[in-house]
Amino acid sequence: MDTNMYVLPIEKPAVKKPLSLPVHVFLLTMRSLTSLLRTPEALLPPIAISIFFLVIYQSTLGKAAGSIPGIGGSYLGFILPLSIVSGSLSGSGIAAQNLVRDIERGYFDKLLLTPVRRAALLLAPIMAGAVILGIQAAIVVAVGLIMGLKPATGFLGMLAVIGLGVLLGIGFAGFTVSAALGSGSAAATQGASFLFFPLTFLAPTFVPLSLLSGWLEVAAKLNPITYVLEAMRALLNTGWDGNAIGTSILACLGLAVAMYALAVFALSVRTRRT
């Protein structure tokens, strides 16, 4: 049989410089986003829940808030950050769900068979999740404005609030992505994104930090969410507070770095050839 009629033009392998990590992250992030935006049914519930809670909290506690000391402005400005933070939590699962679907469908293996940078496999779903979180937080802020929110720091302050929500979400996403890589199962990943849920309440959730006492105060002081809430509340109700913003960014970065390390470990376990 004459099999070698044509000879493939093949470049010498391993000579060509592989694409840089940012390019790989960008390509895979765009892929994740394309895929995510084609399942709007998965994206809407977190936004709907955030807005639902915002309306409920405001309607239930809005009037009583006059008697709570230390709100430092409107109760809406006080409670809207909670809505954004819980959105960061539920939204962080989106990135991981996308990843776990790739694993289940075998697309992840297909990517592993390319010269893709391993770190891009982690960062891409996290970045895609961050973009979704940003949109989500912007929608919540917009709803807040409709409800009568008057942010003390204006437009820039609102952007800062959204940015903090995204930054916090990146840390959570690192955790859910680790769960996705570790378990390879959609159910386990779903479960993992609920693990952080109680954290929202081990914080100055409904009243200022100064009113918490005992173990809850200790827990709240260890919880990065506390610092994010404080900074967001300052931005919306009192004004620019460099100290609060700096502390919250550090808290978010600390969480993100720790969770990214966990994710790197989970990835190395998943892609270890056995």
Place this chain on the structure above:
Amino acid sequence: MKDREIIVEDLVKSYPGKSKVTAVDGVNFKVDEGKIFGFLGPNGAGKSTTIKILTTLALPSSGRALVGGFDVVSQATDVRRVAGVALQEIGIDPLMKSMELLVLQGRLFGASKAVATARARELLELVQLTEAIDRRAGTYSGGMRRRLDLALALVQQPRILFLDEPTTGLDPASRRDVWREVRRLNRELGITIFLTTQYLEEADELADTVAIIVAGKIVAEGSPAKLKAAMGEESINLVFETPELAEKGRATLEPMGNRTQLDRDTVRLYLSKAAGSIPTVINRLQNEGLAPISLTLTQPTLDDVFLQVAGQRLVASEAVNSRKTRSKEREEVK
């Protein structure tokens, strides 16, 4: 070392644990440049494990494998560059469109956007998916998904292509499409192809060399024609009403032929001049009061080779269907 060869030496893969499972047990073979090599065996025989080792997704416990001249353990990145892979489970994101998947794949292999797009168009034409270019992969039929997966495996212009059960789960028509595609890739582009299958007719149809693997060991290897010729005998196949009657029939006929085989209600009597022996066979059975339901005469097939070397029939329900289809086609040809 030629750059389109596959060389496998003493390959072993065992999974530690309480019940130590050895999925691949000392396998040796060589696939020559530009050939199609068929790895034939039942489910769980070690086919997929072998392909996973050769494509760098799994590590061997011991032994060595070279793909296109690169060691699958120490030169995994090079192996990935020269070898295309379509695994049994099709790895496609159903929400993405074929063009998007192909362009991304190309870019991850280092091509520019323009080059990756041109290559994607070329490949979609090659596997005849240009019509479906703007549809999400999730809407494709099984056959179309296989062809897209095949295109994805070809993005980096591989010299060697690994196909893990490329037609499992496909209807006979789609199966023929895939076969045609595989043959074309091999003949027109000179790509060496390693394919696993549990369908005898697939191996017979496509492969230059077939290796039969059972329980992790290769039990026979050679061209389909050689394997069949090695059988050297025809057979008379007698189907009885019950396995018990078949057993009696076998006892009666045993002295006549070179050997006999009992497979549930069917007795196979192997002998060199089968047609001439039919009257004697019937006579002997009648003397014992036995009457077979049917009697057929067959030339050796790969199926017989398999039964001979593996001691069991290769049962795949879909294979049975398509075998029927094929015999029908043969009749039509006549």
